[in-house]
Amino acid sequence: MGKFNKKKxxxxxAVNTAALPDIVFMLLFFxxxxxxxxxxxxxxxxNLPFADQVEKLDKKDLVMYIYAGKPSSNYKQYGxxxxxxxxxxxxxxxxxxxxxxxERASKREELVPFLTxxxxxDSDANMGLxxxxxxxxxxxxxxxxxxxxxxxSVFGRD
Numbered sequence: 337m338g339k340f341n342k343k344k345x346x347x348x349x350a351v352n353t354a355a356l357p358d359i360v361f362m363l364l365f366f367x368x369x370x371x372x373x374x375x376x377x378x379x380x381x382x383n384l385p386f387a388d389q390v391e392k393l394d395k396k397d398l399v400m401y402i403y404a405g406k407p408s409s410n411y412k413q414y415g416x417x418x419x420x421x422x423x424x425x426x427x428x429x430x431x432x433x434x435x436x437x438x439e440r441a442s443k444r445e446e447l448v449p450f451l452t453x454x455x456x457x458d459s460d461a462n463m464g465l466x467x468x469x470x471x472x473x474x475x476x477x478x479x480x481x482x483x484x485x486x487x488x489s490v491f492g493r494d
Contacts, residue, residue, distance in 0.1 A: 363401050380405035385459040387485035398450050399482070400439045402432065402463055404444040405458030418461045420469065429465075432472040 340434060371383035382405050407414045411426075419426050422435045440448050453473055457466055473481065 376401065376421075377424055378382040378403065378404070378421070379408060379411045379424070379426065380419060381408050381458050381460075382456055383459050383486060384486045386465045386490055387483075387490055388484060388487070390487050391429060393452065393454075393482065395450070398443070399452050399454045400436065400478075401454050401456055402435075402469060403456045404461050404469065406460070418458065418465050420465070423452065429468045429472055430470060433476045436473070436478050449476045451478070452480045452482050453478050454484050 380403055382403060398459050401466075404418055406416055407426075414426060420429065420432070422428065422431065427435065436453070440451065443451065455466070455469065471479070473479070
């Protein structure tokens with residue numbers, strides 16, 4: 337009879353990496369689709385007030401956001417009084433008209449009548465500042481205003 341040699345155990349076989357690029361691209365596409373890009377960096381404290389009768393906005397791309405509140409802890413060098421934030425910078429009340437004009441110019445002409453101005457105002461903000469913002473919005477005929485709130489009871493009882 338012939339002599340049979342035992343096959344030596346070569347250890348653990350090498351890992352097959354042929355599918356690795358497919359997995360990497362699948363993860364890349366998943367994160368590209370699932371990630372939401374932040375539009376603005378908040379420079380103010382924005383503790384929104386509560387409301388019990390709220391509606392969700394249909395088209396968020398037709399919304400212009402105006403933030404108002406005290407500067408957050410990273411921006412205390414700007415003082416402790418409530419300030420207005422337009423996009424990523426602090427602004428004065430008289431800069432609102434230019435902001436609205438720039439937002440309208442960035443949209444298609446047929447969408448301009450559907451633009452809504454959303455006020456994201458801190459619950460401790462001065463109502464005089466909000467009144468000034470509304471006056472400036474009236475001057476530029478931006479009359480569709482939305483107050484952004486959290487859903488809940490106004491009086492703290494659920």
